[in-house]
Amino acid sequence: MSEKEITNIIDYLIWRGDLSFEADDFNEIDALVLSRFSYMDMKDILGNDQNALTISEAFSKYHMNVEARPKFAKEDPELFRLMAESKRYGYLKLIFHDFRFDKNDVEQFSTVTIELPNKRYFLSFRGTDNTINGWKEDLLMTFDDMIPSQLDALEYIEKVASNTVGDLYLGGHSKGGNLAVYAALFCKEDIAQRIKGVYSFDGPGLHKNLLAEIDAKTALPYVTTYMPQSSFFGKMLSHREQQVIVHSNASGVMQHDIYTWEVIGKKFIPAQEDTMVSRVFDQAFHDYLAKLTTAERKEVVNIIFDAIDECDADTMEDLSKNLVGNLLKVMKHMNELDENDAQLVKEAIGILGDSLKDGIIEEFSSRLPFLKNNDESQKEQ
Numbered sequence: 001m002s003e004k005e006i007t008n009i010i011d012y013l014i015w016r017g018d019l020s021f022e023a024d025d026f027n028e029i030d031a032l033v034l035s036r037f038s039y040m041d042m043k044d045i046l047g048n049d050q051n052a053l054t055i056s057e058a059f060s061k062y063h064m065n066v067e068a069r070p071k072f073a074k075e076d077p078e079l080f081r082l083m084a085e086s087k088r089y090g091y092l093k094l095i096f097h098d099f100r101f102d103k104n105d106v107e108q109f110s111t112v113t114i115e116l117p118n119k120r121y122f123l124s125f126r127g128t129d130n131t132i133n134g135w136k137e138d139l140l141m142t143f144d145d146m147i148p149s150q151l152d153a154l155e156y157i158e159k160v161a162s163n164t165v166g167d168l169y170l171g172g173h174s175k176g177g178n179l180a181v182y183a184a185l186f187c188k189e190d191i192a193q194r195i196k197g198v199y200s201f202d203g204p205g206l207h208k209n210l211l212a213e214i215d216a217k218t219a220l221p222y223v224t225t226y227m228p229q230s231s232f233f234g235k236m237l238s239h240r241e242q243q244v245i246v247h248s249n250a251s252g253v254m255q256h257d258i259y260t261w262e263v264i265g266k267k268f269i270p271a272q273e274d275t276m277v278s279r280v281f282d283q284a285f286h287d288y289l290a291k292l293t294t295a296e297r298k299e300v301v302n303i304i305f306d307a308i309d310e311c312d313a314d315t316m317e318d319l320s321k322n323l324v325g326n327l328l329k330v331m332k333h334m335n336e337l338d339e340n341d342a343q344l345v346k347e348a349i350g351i352l353g354d355s356l357k358d359g360i361i362e363e364f365s366s367r368l369p370f371l372k373n374n375d376e377s378q379k380e381q
Contacts, residue, residue, distance in 0.1 A: 004262070006035040007249070007262055007263065008259050008260070008261060008262065008263055008269050009029060009032055009033050009036070009079065009258070009259065009261075009263060010075060010078060010079060010082065010259070011097065011263065012029050012033070012234075012263050012266070013033065013079070013082040013083065013086060013088075013089075014082065014282040016029075016088060016266065017082060017083075017086030017088050018086070018087050018088070018091070019083070019087065019088055020087050020117075021088065021116060021117050021130060022117055024266075026069050026116060026120070026169075027266040027267070028199065028224075028226075028264050028266070029263055029266065029267070029268070030088075030266075031122075031169070031171045031197065031199040031208050032125050032171075032173075032199070032201055032226075032258060032261070033079070033089070033170050034122045035085065035124050035125075035169060035171035035173050035176060035177070035199060035201055036076070036079060036173060036182075036258060037055075037080070037083065037109060037112070037114065037124050038111055038112050038124035038125060038126040038172065038176060039072045039073070039076055039127070039129075039173075040058075040062065040072075040080050041062070041069045042058060042062060042097060042112070042265045043071050043097070043099040043110070044267060045058055045061045045062060046058065046094055046097035046112065048100045052093045052094070052095055052115075053093070053094050054090065054091050054092060054093055054094070055080075055083050055084050055090055055091070055092050055094060055114075056084045056085070056087050056090040056091065058084070058336070059080050059081060059083070059084030059180060060084075062080060062218070062372070063077075063081070063359035069131075069316070070130070072129060072130060073257065073259060075215075075259045081191055085292045085296065086198045092114050092115060092116065093114070093115040094112055094113070094114060095112075095113045095115060095121075095299060096111075096112065096113045096156070096160055096163070096313050097110075097112040098110065098111050098112075098152070098156055098172060099110070100152060101131070101133065102133075103133050103150050104147070106133060106136050106137045106140060106147075106148065107133075107137060107148035107149060107152070108128070108129060108131055108133050108137055108149065108277065109126075109148070109149040109152040109153075109179075110125075110126040110129075111123065111124060111153070112124055112127045112180075113122065113155055116169075118166070119164075119165060119166030119167070120166055120168075120169065120196075120323075121160060121164050121166060121168055121169065122168070122170070122171065123152060123157060123160060123169070123170045123171070123180070123182050123183070124168045124171055124172065124176070125170070125171070125172035125176035125177075125179040125183075126172065126175075126176050127172060127173045127174030127175045127176035127177070128174050128175045128201075129323075130301065130315045130317055131154050131314060131315050132296070132305070132308060132313060132315065132319075133204070133314075134209075136305050137149060137175070138175055138204070139301045139304075140301070141178070141204060141207060141229075141237060141288045142236075142237075142289060142297050142299040142301065143294045143295075143298040143301070144207070145207045145209045145210060145252050146182075146207075149175065149179055149301060150179060150182045150183075152179075152350075153179040153180070153182055153277020154183055154186060154187060155182040156168070156183065157183040157187050157191060157263070158187065158188065158191065161187075161190075161191040164192070167194055167195075167196045168191070168194045168196065168251070169195070169196060169197040169198070169199075170183060170184050170195065170198045170199070170372075171198070171199035171200070171201070172199075172201065172203060173201040173202065173203070173204060173258055174201070174202060174204075174233055175203065175204070176201075176203065176254065177199070177200030177201050177202065177204075177234075178200065178203040178204045178205075178206070179203075179240065180198055180199065180200055180203070181198060181206065181223055181225075182199040182201065182206065184222070184223060185206075185213075185214055185217045185219055185220065185223070186217075186218040187219075187267060189218060192217065192218040193218060194221060194291065195219045195222055195289060195304075196216075197222050197224075198219060198222050198223040198224070199224060200222075200223070200225070200226070200234075200241075201224060201225075201226050201258055202225075202226065202227050202228060202231055202233050202234040202255075202256055202258075203233070203234060204226075204233055204234065204236035204237050205211045205234075205236060205237035205238040205239040206237055206238055206239075206240075207237060207242075208237070208238050208239070208289075211215060211238055211240065214240045219242060220240065223242070224241060224242050224243070224244060225239060225241055225242070225243045225244070226243075226246050226261075226268065227243060227244070227245055227246070228245070228246055228247070228248035228250075228253065228255035228256070228257070228260070228261060228271070229245055229247065229271035229273070229274050229275050229278065230246065230248070230252055230253075230275045230277050231248075231251050231255065231256075231274065231278050232254045232256065232281055232329055233256055235278060235282040235285065236285060237289075240273075243355055244268070245270065245271040245272075245274055246262070246268040246269065246270060246272070247261070247262045247268070247269040247270065247271040248260045248261050248262065248271075249262055252277065253367045271279065276360075280356060280360055281356075283355060284352050284355035284356045285352075287351060287352075287355040288348065288352055288355070291351050292347070292348060292351065296344060296347075296348075299341070299344060300345060302346060303334075303337065303341055303344070306333065307329075307333040308330060309332055310330065310332070311329050311330065312328040313326065340347075
């Protein structure tokens with residue numbers, strides 16, 4: 001396969017799988033492949049110790065009941081198979097798998113470390129799964145400096161570091177990217193000095209209350225966030241690290257799917273700039289954060305998920321099975337809110353709506369010279 005035919009990480013594996021890391025060293029596409037690997041359901045295969053199954057051995061066990069296993073993307077089993085059968089990934093050892101799920105503490109966390117040649121270790125953090133609990137934990141980021149999974153990630157990197165000697169790499173997609181960045185920036189200094197690369201793939205930034213601490217962190221120069229041109233999730237919260245915009249062949253929110261990210265050779269195809277939609281959403285979300293207090297944002301999230309609890313659904317798939325009926329339950333719950341809660345929800349929706357409207361107008365005005373000139377003349381008056 002020629003380089004120009006490569007479109008995503010599946011194609012990369014087909015093209016690149018016969019080359020070991022000794023023959024061609026680790027690159028940013030490998031980081032995405034290994035970051036995605038933590039989405040594979042292996043909690044019954046890998047223990048929480050240094051069991052050191054290879055990727056090939058783990059796939060043999062995974063494949064025995066693959067149809068019954070949860071899949072977070074339809075391409076995941078194929079990605080696992082290609083990794084297992086490849087010279088590049090099949091022999092890599094898997095250590096320190098960790099899986100935690102707690103509905104009461106709003107915690108959804110899963111990770112595994114992949115041992116690379118020459119005493120290098122890639123800590124792969126899973127992003128949000130399809131559970132309601134996982135999505136609620138994501139929204140905790142809008143009002144909490146730390147979420148349970150971030151504390152899990154800190155504990156995890158310390159465990160791996162204390163049991164290994166060599167360079168550390170961290171990566172993850174979506175919330176997993178956020179966890180990788182958080183662990184790298186807030187781990188102990190002796191661990192941070194071992195970090196040689198941190199890869200966040202469309203991961204949200206960090207809470208603004210943490211920004212003052214970030215600039216002096218040892219690992220910051222090693223952190224890169226990759227976002228598609230119409231990023232929504234990656235634009236949440238605040239970033240200090242270097243950012244790279246990559247080209248996706250999907251549109252809108254579907255660009256969050258890493259299987260739509262285009263690859264050529266061993267690099268991403270770059271996008272020239274983010275899209276108007278992404279910029280407008282970015283401004284609207286930050287307006288929402290700025291105009292509601294921490295307590296108000298927390299109350300909005302609680303109201304939303306109290307309404308979803310009426311549906312008796314554990315996963316997004318459960319919600320979609322009876323979509324109309326569940327929507328009616330949510331609407332009924334929202335209509336029964338007391339006056340204060342109803343007003344708060346109305347205010348939050350109003351902030352987002354007004355900001356989206358203003359952002360769209362501003363974007364179009366900047367592209368139409370006669371409108372731009374008119375705006376400038378009004379400002380001078």
